[in-house]
Amino acid sequence: MTSLLPFIRSRFAQRAVQLGLAAGLVVGPQARAFAIGVQDVITLAGLEVPDEQIIKKIQKDGSVFKLAPSEILELKKKGVSDKVIKFMLQTSQGGAAAAASSKKTEDKPKRELSAAEQAADEARLKEEALRLAEEERKRQGASQKAFANQVMARGLRYAEDGDWVKSIQLFEKFVSDGANGVPYAPDSDEAYNASYGVAKALVNAGLWQSGASKLLDVVRGGPDKTFFRDAFTKLRELRRKINYRPPELEDLTKFNVVSQPAEFQDGYNYFVGEFLHDFGLSNEAKPYLDKVHANAEDYARAQYLMGLIAFEDETSDKKTQITDASQAFQKAVLSAEKQGNNGLPVVDLSYLALARLAYEFEQFDAAIYYYKKISRNSPKLASAFYESGWAYFLKNDTSRALGTFEALHSPYFAHHFYPELWVLEATIYVNLCRYDEAEAAVKMFKDHILVLGPPLRDFIKKNRKPEEYYASFVESVNKKSAAGLPRVLQSPVLENVEFYNIYQTIKQIEREEATVKQQLNALGGFGQELLSRLGQLRQERVSEAGVVIQKTLRTVVKDLDLYTDKLDQLQIDVMTARQDKIDQQIAAGGDEEKAGQVVERSGSVAIAGSDVMIWPFEGEFWKDEIGAYRSFLKTQCPVEK
Numbered sequence: 001m002t003s004l005l006p007f008i009r010s011r012f013a014q015r016a017v018q019l020g021l022a023a024g025l026v027v028g029p030q031a032r033a034f035a036i037g038v039q040d041v042i043t044l045a046g047l048e049v050p051d052e053q054i055i056k057k058i059q060k061d062g063s064v065f066k067l068a069p070s071e072i073l074e075l076k077k078k079g080v081s082d083k084v085i086k087f088m089l090q091t092s093q094g095g096a097a098a099a100a101s102s103k104k105t106e107d108k109p110k111r112e113l114s115a116a117e118q119a120a121d122e123a124r125l126k127e128e129a130l131r132l133a134e135e136e137r138k139r140q141g142a143s144q145k146a147f148a149n150q151v152m153a154r155g156l157r158y159a160e161d162g163d164w165v166k167s168i169q170l171f172e173k174f175v176s177d178g179a180n181g182v183p184y185a186p187d188s189d190e191a192y193n194a195s196y197g198v199a200k201a202l203v204n205a206g207l208w209q210s211g212a213s214k215l216l217d218v219v220r221g222g223p224d225k226t227f228f229r230d231a232f233t234k235l236r237e238l239r240r241k242i243n244y245r246p247p248e249l250e251d252l253t254k255f256n257v258v259s260q261p262a263e264f265q266d267g268y269n270y271f272v273g274e275f276l277h278d279f280g281l282s283n284e285a286k287p288y289l290d291k292v293h294a295n296a297e298d299y300a301r302a303q304y305l306m307g308l309i310a311f312e313d314e315t316s317d318k319k320t321q322i323t324d325a326s327q328a329f330q331k332a333v334l335s336a337e338k339q340g341n342n343g344l345p346v347v348d349l350s351y352l353a354l355a356r357l358a359y360e361f362e363q364f365d366a367a368i369y370y371y372k373k374i375s376r377n378s379p380k381l382a383s384a385f386y387e388s389g390w391a392y393f394l395k396n397d398t399s400r401a402l403g404t405f406e407a408l409h410s411p412y413f414a415h416h417f418y419p420e421l422w423v424l425e426a427t428i429y430v431n432l433c434r435y436d437e438a439e440a441a442v443k444m445f446k447d448h449i450l451v452l453g454p455p456l457r458d459f460i461k462k463n464r465k466p467e468e469y470y471a472s473f474v475e476s477v478n479k480k481s482a483a484g485l486p487r488v489l490q491s492p493v494l495e496n497v498e499f500y501n502i503y504q505t506i507k508q509i510e511r512e513e514a515t516v517k518q519q520l521n522a523l524g525g526f527g528q529e530l531l532s533r534l535g536q537l538r539q540e541r542v543s544e545a546g547v548v549i550q551k552t553l554r555t556v557v558k559d560l561d562l563y564t565d566k567l568d569q570l571q572i573d574v575m576t577a578r579q580d581k582i583d584q585q586i587a588a589g590g591d592e593e594k595a596g597q598v599v600e601r602s603g604s605v606a607i608a609g610s611d612v613m614i615w616p617f618e619g620e621f622w623k624d625e626i627g628a629y630r631s632f633l634k635t636q637c638p639v640e641k
Contacts, residue, residue, distance in 0.1 A: 035063040038071055041088065045080045047129045055087050064091045148174070148190055155197040164205035165519050171197045172526050189226075192218065196227040203234060207512045209505070209537060210530055212238045213246075220251050229264060236271055242508055243501040249275045253284075266296035274305060282309045300335035300346045303328045307353055311360075322361060329354045348378040359387065364395040382408075382416050389424070398428050403629035417491035419449045419556075423563045426570050433637035435574050442567055442574075452489055453560055459485045460553055466546025467539075473549050485553075493552050502545040509538045584638070 036058055044054050065088040067075070075085050151174045158167035171194040175184050184190040199214035215238070218231035238244060252275075257268050273288030286309060292302040307328030310321060332350040336343030355370035371388040374380055385408055392401035405421050407413070422445035429438035459476075463469045473493065476484030493499055513534050520527045 035061040037063070038065065038067070038075070041080060041084065042075065042078045044129065045078065045084065049129055051081050051083050054084050058087065058091065065089065066092050148193065152193055152197060155194075156200060159197065159201035159204050162204065164201040164207075165522050167201035168198050168523060168526060171195075171201075172524075192221055192225060193227070196231060199231065199234075203238065205515065207515060208238050208242050209244065209509055209512055210516075210534065212242065212244045213533070216246070216248060220248070223255050223257055223260065229260065232264075232268065232271075236267060239271070243505040245275060245278055247279075250279075262293070263296070266292050266298055270296075270298035270302050273302065277305050277309065282312065285309065294335070297339075300332045300339065300343060300350075303332040303335065304346055304350055304353070307332060307350070311353070311357055318361065322357065325357050326354060329357070344375060344378070348374050348380050352380050352384060355384070355387065359391055362394075364391040367391045382413050385413070386416070386418055389421075393424055393428070398432065399630045399632060402428060402631035402633065406629045406631070415491055416495065417488055417556075419445075419452075419559060420563050422449065423566050423570070426567070430570055430573050430577070432633060432635045433577065434633065434635075435578060437633075438570065438574050442571060445563070445567055449560070450564060452486060453557075453564075455486055456489055456553065456557060456560070459489075460550075460557070463550075466543045466550065469546040469549045470542050489553070489556065492556050493549050496548060496552055499545060499548045499552070502541050502548065506538060506541045506545065509534050509541065513538070581638075 041054060041058075044057070067085075067089060072085060075088075076082075151170060155167045155170045155174075158164070158170065175191050175194045178184045178190075184194075195214055196218045199211050199218060202208075202211035202214060205211075212235060215231045215235040218225070218227050219235060222228065249272075252268075252272050257265050260268070269288045269291040273285040273292075276282075276285035276288065286306065289302040289306050289309075292299050296302075307325045310316070310324035310328055313321060313324075316324070329350045333347055333354075336346035336350065339346075351370045351373040355367045355373075358364070358366035358370060368388050368391050371384040371391070374384040378384075385404060389401055389404035389408065392398075392404055402425065405425055408416075408418055408421055422441045426438045426441035426445070429435070429441060459472065463472050473485060473490070477490055477494075513531060516523065516527055516531050516534065520531065523530070
């Protein structure tokens with residue numbers, strides 16, 4: 001009945017023109033000369049005045065109807081209900097007084113109404129109809145609201161108790177039944193509230209992908225809606241558990257949340273900024289991240305993202321890049337450290353970012369300092385060791401570089417793939433004129449790395465579409481195919497954070513599909529729609545995962561080719577150096593003193609710690625000594641007299 005008023009006005013105008021409204025109602029203290037007539041009943045019915053109100057009006061005016069068959073047909077044709085017609089027929093049997101009154105009214109000659117009287121009559125009829133309609137609207141609205149509240153409470157109780165199917169069934173039926181048999185419109189408050197109830201049921205059932213989609217629909221209703229804050233808070237919790245980032249999240253940029261509590265604003269601004277950054281919209285993300293207050297829970301994460309944005313900003317000069325990025329990362333560290341263990345992931349990420357920032361601008365000592373700041377239990381530890389090894393290598397600190405490479409060969413990092421380690425070691429050995437060690441490193445590269453080229457290229461050749469890459473890779477990981485990808489070549493993909501997130505999403509979707517299929521009969525059309533969306537979403541994520549696998553493996557192929565070329569050059573350098581040594585010895589008549597003094601190798605390959613203690617446990621690695629290894633191999637290059 002919420003849209004009844006304009007309808008009444010238009011319908012009234014039509015009826016007034018068509019019928020002339022020659023007869024009216026008795027309204028107010030000044031009674032009409034005529035009781036309500038047949039045409040008045042037709043008019044009221046056309047205005048959708050409820051049956052009970054029409055009957056009350058007939059009773060109030062004491063009208064008596066003697067309906068002819070043709071009048072009854074006319075009443076039915078004009079939409080008057082059987083209930084009203086039946087009551088009208090009963091009035092003729094209302095007793096002698098009513099009959100006499102009716103007879104008197106009928107026998108009395110009818111006076112033609114003037115134009116002014118007709119206009120006043122029409123106005124009174126309109127006012128009365130609107131009043132009756134408003135009373136009915138309020139009555140029905142209150143009744144519907146009470147019923148809707150009962151349904152909402154019962155549905156949410158089902159969801160909390162784990163009976164998610166029953167909860168969804170209740171909400172779906174509530175919307176489809178609607179008011180007076182008319183389903184609620186999708187943009188109605190009732191449908192909105194039911195959507196939130198369905199979302200809660202799905203989330204509580206562990207159907208996170210499906211629940212997140214419903215929660216987003218509720219959030220997109222805007223801040224003025226009842227469940228905006230609750231839905232957003234739950235949506236954000238789910239985003240931390242699943243890789244949920246549909247393009248529709250951009251709609252959140254349309255809303256102004258300044259009227260919300262400060263804590264909510266901080267969370268909302270970080271959420272939007274993070275989403276925009278993930279989609280590469282850094283310039284759009286900055287204003288949102290910058291609004292997160294320093295005392296907010298998300299401040300550390302916001303500053304970390306601000307640092308990444310500054311680091312990636314190629315429009316800034318080098319000095320500005322370093323200054324803005326380092327300041328943001330340092331703020332992230334300081335804020336995250338206040339959060340204890342909860343802040344450790346951001347601390348490690350920020351230190352790693354600071355190290356990479358210094359490395360990028362060839363500040364290798366600063367880079368190594370920050371690499372060492374990363375905690376030993378961090379999942380980023382392997383990356384820190386690996387990158388610090390490169391820093392030592394580039395700053396020509398051969399002792400620490402070889403010690404770091406030795407640590408990376410340990411079982412603690414066996415699940416990582418660093419094909420260039422042997423190449424880097426061989427390069428250092430050549431620079432130290434230790435050609436035997438260089439040739440040994442070259443052989444290790446050929447025996448353990450170079451042999452991976454053929455199966456890797458064969459895998460890429462057999463798979464064309466992203467879906468094929470994903471299926472073949474999963475089979476290889478699960479060892480379902482003897483001709484799959486070798487375990488060592490799976491590491492670059494398994495270490496890829498993007499692939500990990502997408503894979504976890506795919507497994508989540510598959511679990512949800514299985515759950516929905518079990519309840520498909522009970523869920524009916526809703527279940528079919530849910531299953532269809534999940535299937536489409538799974539296909540999209542499988543395609544995304546396949547693309548990541550393809551790109552990662554093709555990068556490995558390029559790296560292998562690059563390192564192979566580098567190795568070929570090293571072998572040429574070794575051969576040339578050996579030949580030079582022979583030539584020098586021949587020229588000196590076999591006298592090594594004349595050919596140049598050679599510093600001989602002594603002791604073990606590596607030492608632990610900074611106190612030059614020789615590490616006697618060849619092939620053994622102690623976890624608490626990882627990162628403390630140093631090589632003390634000395635150069636064997638001849639010193640010219």
